[in-house]
Amino acid sequence: MIQQSPFEIWLIIIALGAGSFGLRYSFLGLIGDRALPPWALRHLRYTAVAVMPGLVAPAVLWPDATGGTPDPARLAAAIVTAGVGYYTRNVLAAVIAGAGTLYGLLWALG
Amino acid sequence: MTDTTQKAAFWIGVRQGLPFIFLMVPFGMLFGVVATEAGLNLLEVMSFSIVVIAGAAQFTALALMVEDAPTVIILVTALAVNLRMAMYSAALTPHLGAAPLWQRGFIAYFMVDQAFALSSVAFEEHHSWGLAQKVGYYFGAILPVAPCWYFATLFGALVGEAMPEALALDFALPIVFLALVAPALRTPAHIAAAGVSIVLALALAWMPYGLGLLVAALAAMATGAWVETKLEPPA
Numbered sequence: 001m002i003q004q005s006p007f008e009i010w011l012i013i014i015a016l017g018a019g020s021f022g023l024r025y026s027f028l029g030l031i032g033d034r035a036l037p038p039w040a041l042r043h044l045r046y047t048a049v050a051v052m053p054g055l056v057a058p059a060v061l062w063p064d065a066t067g068g069t070p071d072p073a074r075l076a077a078a079i080v081t082a083g084v085g086y087y088t089r090n091v092l093a094a095v096i097a098g099a100g101t102l103y104g105l106l107w108a109l110g
Numbered sequence: 111m112t113d114t115t116q117k118a119a120f121w122i123g124v125r126q127g128l129p130f131i132f133l134m135v136p137f138g139m140l141f142g143v144v145a146t147e148a149g150l151n152l153l154e155v156m157s158f159s160i161v162v163i164a165g166a167a168q169f170t171a172l173a174l175m176v177e178d179a180p181t182v183i184i185l186v187t188a189l190a191v192n193l194r195m196a197m198y199s200a201a202l203t204p205h206l207g208a209a210p211l212w213q214r215g216f217i218a219y220f221m222v223d224q225a226f227a228l229s230s231v232a233f234e235e236h237h238s239w240g241l242a243q244k245v246g247y248y249f250g251a252i253l254p255v256a257p258c259w260y261f262a263t264l265f266g267a268l269v270g271e272a273m274p275e276a277l278a279l280d281f282a283l284p285i286v287f288l289a290l291v292a293p294a295l296r297t298p299a300h301i302a303a304a305g306v307s308i309v310l311a312l313a314l315a316w317m318p319y320g321l322g323l324l325v326a327a328l329a330a331m332a333t334g335a336w337v338e339t340k341l342e343p344p345a
Binding site: 001002003004006008009010011012013014015016017019020021023024025026027028029031032033034036039040041042043044045046047048049050051052053054055056057058059060061062063065074077078081082083084085086088089090091092094095098099102 | 126129132148149150154157158161162163164167171175176178181184185188189192193194195196197198199200201202203204206207208211214215217218219221223226227230231234281283284285286287288289290291292293294295299300303304305306307308310311312315323326327328330331332333334335338339
């Protein structure tokens, strides 16, 4: 159970909200429509493919739900999702294929 | 696509944001349930989701609050989890930076993983879009996502029952993110960046406060840029 006083709880909520907004606003607010140098643009083009695979990789290989042990159903679902997404270029098809694989294997492997 | 109106771009965003309902509803509910069980009242739970609007950081803060960690540690750790938002902000600046200040304020407030993922992919795909279309798309994509987060949190806080484990909701986020990023792997540079991101994120997973992911992401961005210059020497 949470031990913090209401003051501390509100301090955390407000400071965390303000800090998150600051991070989100940082470049967008301060740089605005001034042109970024080409080398910066070249790096920023890869932000999505640089962040998202790394963000999910630990959850794919070491899922919390199994206490960090690699799980065949989750691993297979991740591979199917990425494969279908790559070859069809269709996000929804990839989600459906991945979720189908996950539930199918969780059910089959019990 | 050159004559897509702002309204049309908005509705493209709405349509592409819709599948995220399947992600936001269970996650938002989970936060509502867990936060309520941890002892927060309804107003506090809802304020978390509305003021902070960042799932991973909210769960991190909550876990540390339950452990009775010092307030400073809670804030630093949860904000470190959100550091990637600064990267999103930088990446969206070339597309949305020319928007009026008040719009940039709203764009920043709603800059969640899903908003960034959808719009960065869409803006690369639709080169011809101008500022109006991009802003329209961004707010369209947000429309199914953000309200879902609020209402799901509320529902979870009110229902207050643990979610069935059989749903394997821990894996909703990985599947959705992989489905989003895989179609964006259009060039060897993108693939190289994704590969470096995965390998380094796993190798550096021991680092505290999600710093491993930040290092991995920066190295992956540098890799993508480097491969691009190798493959396309300047004319």
